[in-house]
Amino acid sequence: MSHRKNILTGDRPTGRLHLGHYVGSLAARVKLQDQYRQFVMLADLQALTDHAHEPQKIRESIREVMLDYLAVGIDPKKTTIFIQSLVPALPELTMYFLNLITWNRLKHNPTVKLEIQQKGFGEEVPAGFMVYPASQAADIAAFKAHVVPVGDDQLPMIELCCEIVRKFNRLYKTDVLIEPEIYTSQVARLPGIDGKAKMSKSLNNAIYLSDTADEVMKKVKSMYTDPNHLRVEDPGKVEGNPVFTYLDAFAPDKAKVEEMKAHYQRGGLGDSVVKKYLLEVLQAFLEPIRARRTEFAKDSKHVMDVVMQGTHVAREFAHGTLLEVRKAMGIDYV
Amino acid sequence: MSHRKNILTGDRPTGRLHLGHYVGSLAARVKLQDQYRQFVMLADLQALTDHAHEPQKIRESIREVMLDYLAVGIDPKKTTIFIQSLVPALPELTMYFLNLITWNRLKHNPTVKLEIQQKGFGEEVPAGFMVYPASQAADIAAFKAHVVPVGDDQLPMIELCCEIVRKFNRLYKTDVLIEPEIYTSQVARLPGIDGKAKMSKSLNNAIYLSDTADEVMKKVKSMYTDPNHLRVEDPGKVEGNPVFTYLDAFAPDKAKVEEMKAHYQRGGLGDSVVKKYLLEVLQAFLEPIRARRTEFAKDSKHVMDVVMQGTHVAREFAHGTLLEVRKAMGIDYV
Numbered sequence: 022m023s024h025r026k027n028i029l030t031g032d033r034p035t036g037r038l039h040l041g042h043y044v045g046s047l048a049a050r051v052k053l054q055d056q057y058r059q060f061v062m063l064a065d066l067q068a069l070t071d072h073a074h075e076p077q078k079i080r081e082s083i084r085e086v087m088l089d090y091l092a093v094g095i096d097p098k099k100t101t102i103f104i105q106s107l108v109p110a111l112p113e114l115t116m117y118f119l120n121l122i123t124w125n126r127l128k129h130n131p132t133v134k135l136e137i138q139q140k141g142f143g144e145e146v147p148a149g150f151m152v153y154p155a156s157q158a159a160d161i162a163a164f165k166a167h168v169v170p171v172g173d174d175q176l177p178m179i180e181l182c183c184e185i186v187r188k189f190n191r192l193y194k195t196d197v198l199i200e201p202e203i204y205t206s207q208v209a210r211l212p213g214i215d216g217k218a219k220m221s222k223s224l225n226n227a228i229y230l231s232d233t234a235d236e237v238m239k240k241v242k243s244m245y246t247d248p249n250h251l252r253v254e255d256p257g258k259v260e261g262n263p264v265f266t267y268l269d270a271f272a273p274d275k276a277k278v279e280e281m282k283a284h285y286q287r288g289g290l291g292d293s294v295v296k297k298y299l300l301e302v303l304q305a306f307l308e309p310i311r312a313r314r315t316e317f318a319k320d321s322k323h324v325m326d327v328v329m330q331g332t333h334v335a336r337e338f339a340h341g342t343l344l345e346v347r348k349a350m351g352i353d354y355v
Numbered sequence: 356m357s358h359r360k361n362i363l364t365g366d367r368p369t370g371r372l373h374l375g376h377y378v379g380s381l382a383a384r385v386k387l388q389d390q391y392r393q394f395v396m397l398a399d400l401q402a403l404t405d406h407a408h409e410p411q412k413i414r415e416s417i418r419e420v421m422l423d424y425l426a427v428g429i430d431p432k433k434t435t436i437f438i439q440s441l442v443p444a445l446p447e448l449t450m451y452f453l454n455l456i457t458w459n460r461l462k463h464n465p466t467v468k469l470e471i472q473q474k475g476f477g478e479e480v481p482a483g484f485m486v487y488p489a490s491q492a493a494d495i496a497a498f499k500a501h502v503v504p505v506g507d508d509q510l511p512m513i514e515l516c517c518e519i520v521r522k523f524n525r526l527y528k529t530d531v532l533i534e535p536e537i538y539t540s541q542v543a544r545l546p547g548i549d550g551k552a553k554m555s556k557s558l559n560n561a562i563y564l565s566d567t568a569d570e571v572m573k574k575v576k577s578m579y580t581d582p583n584h585l586r587v588e589d590p591g592k593v594e595g596n597p598v599f600t601y602l603d604a605f606a607p608d609k610a611k612v613e614e615m616k617a618h619y620q621r622g623g624l625g626d627s628v629v630k631k632y633l634l635e636v637l638q639a640f641l642e643p644i645r646a647r648r649t650e651f652a653k654d655s656k657h658v659m660d661v662v663m664q665g666t667h668v669a670r671e672f673a674h675g676t677l678l679e680v681r682k683a684m685g686i687d688y689v
Contacts (some may be wrong), residue, residue, distance in 0.1 A: 044610070065686060066450055068444055069450075069451065069454050070453075070454055073451075073454035073455060073526070074526065076527075076684045076685045076686050077685050078357075079686060080686055080688065083688060104688065106447070106686060107688075109443035109444075109446075110443075111451065112443075112446035112447045112450045113440070113443060113446045115446065115450070116403075116446045116449070116483060117403065117483075118405050118406075119404075119481065119482040119483035120407035120480070120481045120483035120484070121407060121481070121483075121484070122482050123478070123479050123480060123481060123482060124480045124481070124482045124484075125478055125479075125480075126482070126486045127482050144457070144459055145457050145459075146457060146458045147453065147454045147455070147456070147457060147458070147461075148454070148457060148458045148460070148461050148486060148489065149450060149451075149453035149455075150454070150458075151458045152453060152482060152689060155482065156450070165654050166581050192407070192408065193410075307599060310534055312438060320370035325688065325689060328688075329689060334441060347440075350410045351410045351411050351414050352410050352413060352414055352440060354414065354417060354438065354441075354649040354659065354662075355659060355663060
């Protein structure tokens with residue numbers, strides 16, 4: 022048994038990953054895999070809660086996201102990457118957890134309420150979507166995650182998980198389940214190329230890890246900057262200017278970025294010059310990722326083998342927790 | 356493969372079974388096992404939705420109900436008896452089904468609304484209880500049940516199942532799931548010994564299949580009859596008089612029962628005489644059941660072996676359906 026603490030993270034497989042994912046979670050995972058026993062979940066069950074009509078997208082994204090993971094350096098020797106729906110302990114534990122919270126408690130989950138608005142479900146919220154916080158709590162509990170890195174918006178989810186775990190342990194007089202620590206990511210969210218607060222596939226403002234050099238060039242050229250920076254000699258703003266936010270995130274030469282910012286602010290530095298530098302920086306960052314991705318993509322069978330091996334490990338682990346859970350509940354019949 | 360149609364029935368294991376269960380379902384199952392491929396489910400997952408605080412009762416009831424099944428003649432060679440929570444395909448299929456119905460649809464299920472009132476949940480309805488109709492739909496679909504015998508009060512459940520199955524098949528362009536026929540039991544509900552409409556453990560008005568001869572005697576003696584039948588010579592009522600309802604259900608000599616009814620109605624037949632005859636009838640009915648039950652109870656390991664063998668068969672069957680479901684959805688990744 023490992024003495025490392027467990028960490029659970031993952032993604033809904035509903036499309037390829039982009040720079041926003043890299044900054045928000047992938048970079049951290051590459052580091053955390055040396056310090057934690059890391060589980061990374063391809064959350065297809067969760068994706069289905071609002072994509073029941075397009076499972077094909079989920080199927081395709083499993084492979085695409087796997088390629089993204091491997092390309093950025095998530096190492097299957099250090100990290101267990103697995104497919105959520107192939108771990109039967111998770112839906113079963115979800116059923117037990119649903120009995121420990123009230124309908125009202127789910128209904129008033131702030132994250133879910135906000136997402137319902139954003140997704141425009143109106144009165145047609147799928148029941149699966151309403152209960153997904155219980156499913157997420159089951160994921161965390163099944164993998165005995167000490168640490169769950171999430172954004173601020175996901176805090177109510179972790180709080181619900183803690184509440185359920187406490188209730189389970191108290192009700193069944195046990196300590197088999199672990200309350201996760203809340204660990205919110207320090208890294209700011211990466212804005213979209215259109216300057217909107219969040220890079221996101223649905224907003225169509227993302228640079229993907231798998232974009233070709235040509236696509237990246239076109240996207241950088243089209244990037245939103247300071248709309249009042251009309252002539253080169255005008256002073257420009259760097260706050261809320263995604264070109265500089267990206268430079269902060271990806272340029273290795275911090276001094277040069279500071280110098281450019283000052284120059285831009287006092288006037289005399291054109292957007293095209295800044296974008297040219299950003300393009301260099303991004304191509305240098307993305308080129309090796311793209312190359313590894315292309316290499317891995319040549320052997321789809323290997324990629325699926327990797328995720329199935331991880332899934333096997335995850336199944337065993339979660340099944341172990343489930344046996345403890347059933348024993349604590351006294352429904353270990355044999 | 357069997358050419359028989361499948362039938363799914365079962366009980367929530369929350370106590371021993373009584374004469375009401377016999378009349379309402381057990382007698383039919385003993386017959387149906389020769390005509391159908393019959394699955395009988397010990398619905399512990401469903402029981403937990405409103406018994407999360409007392410899993411011990413469920414654990415004990417698994418054995419008790421198994422003994423009741425075997426004692427009345429449900430034959431494991433003909434019927435697959437299994438434990439719901441040990442069939443992992445069921446919670447997984449429940450998750451997929453929850454994505455195909457709206458929260459509102461669940462909220463307005465008439466059976467659930469009534470049960471919420473009866474159970475006095477108020478605002479504290481467990482989320483698991485609210486979603487159990489989807490879980491029940493998954494049970495029916497997983498076992499490809501053509502026929503699901505239910506009482507009238509459960510009709511909305513079967514209708515929901517049909518709705519989900521139709522939606523699944525339409526959405527994923529498939530016919531792997533089968534819409535069950537609605538088959539409502541002909542047999543009237545057995546009243547309690549107190550004359551209340553329903554024999555039920557919670558009303559404490561039940562004669563159990565496992566009651567001793569002495570317990571049965573005491574219960575029959577204490578039975579409610581026509582409250583206006585004060586003297587032997589008074590005319591009495593047979594409608595709503597549970598003593599006669601029980602005779603209708605259990606006395607083999609129908610002519611004698613008709614004769615007694617006529618006598619009772621015109622006056623001159625005392626309650627004690629009728630009860631004495633009912634006691635004879637019930638003891639004759641229950642004695643062989645009790646004897647077989649005692650015999651089976653001597654070998655608890657055998658009883659658990661029987662249910663585990665059935666569970667193994669049920670797991671395989673439901674897993675087969677799940678593979679078809681995943682294939683239809685296009686999430687059969689390997």
